[in-house]
Amino acid sequence: MVDYNLISLPNGIRVIHKEVPSTKIVHCGFILDIGSRDETEEQLGIAHFWEHMAFKGTKKRKAFHILNKLDSVGGELNAYTTKEKICFYASALDKHMESAFELLQDITFDSVFPEKQIENERGVILEEMALYHDNPEDALQDEFDRVVFKEHPLGQNILGTPKSVRSFHREDFQEFLKTNLSTERVVFSCVGNVPFKKVKRLAEKYFGQIPLLQASRQRKPFEFYRPDREIIRRNITQAHCAIGATGYALADEKRLPFFMLVNILGGPGMNSRLNLALREKYGFVYSVEAAYHPFADTGLFGIYFGTEKSQVERSHRIIAKELRQLREKPLGVLQLHKAKEQLIGQLAMAEENNTSLMLMLGKSILDMEKVDSLEDVFQRIRQISGAELMDIANEMFDENRLSYLTLLPEN
Secondary structure (H helix, E strand, O other), X not given: OOOOEEEEOXXXXXXXXXXXXXXXXEEEEEEEOOOHHHOOHHHOOHHHHHHHHOXXXXXXXXXXHXXXXXXXXXXXXXXXXXOOOEEEEEEEEHHHHHHHHHHHHHHHHOEOOOHHHHHHHHHHHHHHHHHHHHOHHHHHHHHHHHHHHOOOHHHOOOOOOHHHHHHOOHHHHHHHHHHHOOHHHEEEEEEEOOOHHHHHHHHHHHOOOOOOOOOOOOOOOOOOOOOOEEEEEEOOOOEEEEEEEEEOOOOOOOHHHHHHHHHHHHOOOOOOHHHHHHHHHOOOOOOEEEEEEEOOOOEEEEEXXXXXXXXXXXXXXXXXXXXXHHHHOOOOHHHHHHHXXXXXXXXXXXXXXXXXXXXXXXXXXXXXXXXXXXXXXXXXXXXXXXXXXXXXXXXXXXXXXXXXXXXXXXX
8 A cells, every 4th residue: 555645846856755643743855866886086075075065055045044944943954975875854843844845955956065164064074084984883884895895986985085075176066966966866755744735835836946957977887796805903902893795786676585684693683693692692792783785786785793803713703603504504483483573573663763764765766666565565574485585695695705804903
């Protein structure tokens, strides 16, 4: 059953809305099919820099007025950048919904990139880079992207490099938008206890006048993966390790069962196999996680943990054992049932977060041209068999295709 409304404006922007009762808050935002993988070598970090600059001045607002517009009425304005998406979004009381719509249109499509603000924000982003470098958990995941994807844009740090960030000026942002921003690849998503008729009226009022934009971008596909091993020495006190490889793309029918398999291995539940083995049984780690991120044409699977330098090899052996068991030993009927119920429960709880729901709706339309209902997803989960999971484990967890990255203390 379709429980959302979707329209396309004459300029190609799509508007999706889901009415949620019993809330006074409206969550809304633009999701753009642009990310760090769309940058050239000279543009590394410009998508993330643009995200920052959207708050720094438009044709009719200075930075203070942008930040004050919703904050002054208790609302929130935010943004983020990923490898394939940029999102500008807001949350506010329903009586301030029109202000949120108008402000989001302004910062997304009418930024003017003042040179003085570019200089100020350049320093902020360089500080952000330093913080990431000082945080081994964040640095580990960024470095592991590079180990898996090498020189491909998916392997580059979203923040860019100090050299590239220092080089950007107004015309660089304007050129990046001209090359990458297509209104047909933009979705505005809205969730709240408001009728679709009102959402449609405001969307036509504020977004309908945006000119049709057609970009010339051609995304570079990722075509060849080879496993690698790398050790990096840093000024840290603990070893930080990543193990993984490429995964299935967004449209692959194996994506959901693989997500379930990764959830069994190292999902957020304290009963994940890696948590029970590495933390509860041996006390080697404070936390360990396994994550899977699908992209348009590939994906990334990774296991991440920190431990004492002396326990790295033992931890690797324990992980190898858990991966081997998933390849060789099928789940029992009760184990499979519990794994399905756990994932179903996690997905249902995630939909309770209306901000996450709003972003998910927009990304689903961009990536899949549709939104599967929760019940459809649950039905697919219930159909997953132990043999299917075992086949995927043998394909994805083959020890000969895994890459390893270890950050070790210098001393």
